[in-house]
Amino acid sequence: LTAxxxxxxxxxxxxKGPIELVVRLxxxxxxxxxxxxxxxxxxxxAPEHDTPPDPWQEHGRGLLLIRTLSAACGHRxxxxxxxxxFTLPALRSP
Known part of the structure; x- marks a missing residue:
């Protein structure tokens, strides 16, 4: 998801300008x-605007993956x- x-x-x-990666625990x-x-x-x-990606295109699935695999996502x-x-939940100890 980060990639x-x-x-x-x-x-x-x-x-123009840097791209910065920030990870917050x-x-x-x-x-x-x-x-x-x-x-x-x-x-x-936002999933309410979701349209299926074109299966013949190489691009267009990234945000779908982020929405599907993360606990939450957005922009500001x-x-x-x-x-x-995006956020990921903490792993629970057994």
């Missing part, structure tokens, strides 16, 4: 954020652009 967010930032931003798990300088929101992270504006994020 997917980073790849999206590299592919879909203008290339939370009591409930972790939150991974990718920050870039482009304030435009990513493609739909930052002072320098935006952050796209």
């Amino acid at each position: 997917e967010l980073v790849a999206n930032a590299v592919e879909h931003t203008s290339g 939370l009591p409930s798990g972790c939150r991974v954020e990718v920050h870039d300088r482009d304030p435009e929101p990513p493609g739909d992270l 504006l930052t002072d320098d652009g935006k952050a796209v994020w």
Whole structure:
């Protein structure tokens, strides 16, 4: 999931400024954020706008994977652009 967010930032931003990876450990798990300088929101992270990816295309499944495999995901504006994020739950000890 992290590689997917980073790849999206590299592919879909203008290339101006750095791309930053931030991992935050939370009591409930972790939150991974990718920050870039482009304030435009990513493609739909909301499942209510979900359309199936074209099976003949090489691209178009990344945000679907993030929505499906993470506990939560979204994006927010930052002072320098935006952050796209997802969370994963903590593993419980046996």
